[in-house]
Every structure is written in C-alpha cells, then in structure tokens.
Amino acid sequence: MSGRRNGSAPADLFLRIVAGDLPATVVHSDDLVVAFEDADPQAPVHVLVVPRERHETVADLAAEAPATLARLVQVAQRVADERCGGHYRLVFNSGEDVGQSVPHVHGHVLGGRAFTWPPG
Template identity: 45%
Template sequence: MTPPTGAPKTGGDCLFCRIAAGELPAHIVLADDVAVAFLDARPVFKGHVLVIPREHAETLADLPADALGPYFARVQAVSRAMEDGLGAAGSFVAMNNRISQSVPHLHTHVVPRNRKDGLRGFFWPRLKYDNDPEATSYADKIRKTLKATP
C-alpha cells in the first residue's frame, strides 16, 4: 500500500478523506492534487477502483464546477488503465449520490469488465411510464431545472 501525497481540505472524520490524507491504509493506484484512486475493499471484480476527489464533496452536485473536468479526467485515466493494465475488455463506471452511497464522499466506481463475467445489467427493478405525456412531464421538469442552473 502506498500512502497518497497531500491532505484533504475538509471532511475531518470522513473515511475517504482519511484515506486521501494517508491516515488509513488503502491500495492506492493514483494520487495527485485532484483525486485519489484506490482499490475498493469489497470489489465487484478484482481491480474495482474507487476514484474520489481529494477535496471533500459529498455528492456530484457538491463538486465545484471547475473541478469536474479534472476529476473526470482521472476517472477516464483509471478506466483506460483497466483495459491496458488488467487486460479488461472494458469497464463499468458508476456513481451513487446519497442513496446507496455507503460513504458520504463523492466516489466513482470503475470496475473492470469482460464478456460473460456474470455482471448483468442493473440490480434494481425497471419501471415504465404510464404513457408518453407522463414521460414528457418528467423530461420537462428536468429540462426546466437544467435551464435554470447557471
């Protein structure tokens, strides 16, 4: 295990901030001023990595806009490394915000994937809209909110 450099700016008791600060052990795969990436302690498949912003942010909405590009560049690099370094055919990249977020620090799962690896779709029930107008109303609500966001 390699301790990361630097320390988080906030998040005192946060498990992931403590990993980023080198206070708790983890199998670090990337550590810089923007992000820290380490193996998930409970991987879906071996090589499953969590990428976290070094600065504490609980959800994607809490990450400052100017940090998005640099953060996702690290996620992209880890995804590419899955294929190049592990010989994976691809990767699954996912994030939870609050619901099912086991640690309240933004983290992106990057999971190595191969054909016929046993992972099938999403693990929750799928719903259907009652009709097209209902779907349109949901789309309208989201669209209006996006237009109102600076």
C-alpha cells in the same frame, strides 16, 4: 466552497485515505484524485477514484470542480486499460438510498468479468 463540501471533515473516510492516515492499496495519485482498491470488491477489478477535495455527489463535483471530474474519468479509464483491457463500468452512487455510504463522491471502476443489465 459549498455548504455540502468540507475539506477538513475528519470523519470522512476518503479524506483520511487521501491523507495517508488510513491504509489503502493506492494505484494512482496525482494533485486532483487518488485511486485505490476497494476494501470489499464486488468484481475482479474494483477500484475507487476519489477527488482529493470533498464533494458530496457527482453533481456537486461537476458544478464546483469540472476539471477534477474530468480527471477522475481519465484515471478511471487508465485503471481499466491497465487492469481489464479497457472494458469497465463506472458507477457513481448519489444518496444513501442508492448505496452511497461515504458522503464524498467516488467513482467505482468495476471490471474483469461480464456484467448484466439492469444493475442491482
């Protein structure tokens, strides 16, 4: 376990959702990841996919638990297939300057409308 990961951090919003301590509309749950609707959706489809264990960034997750990252992407695809015809944007923010407000890696599955480029 790296110094950037702490599976027992009680302040971690996503760990509290994963544990069932905070309400969320869960759309998928397995032994590695949980997916739930974003409380402040930015698109018609906006689902967060989070690993059950805390890893701060997507790079940390890739280095420390690559199978979990692969599962996260698989679940993102499943959500997109079910909710927006398989067309989606998968976004990971890494760091406060780019919008990461919870220091627990999470993929934003966004879809259900056309997107422009560049984002933001």
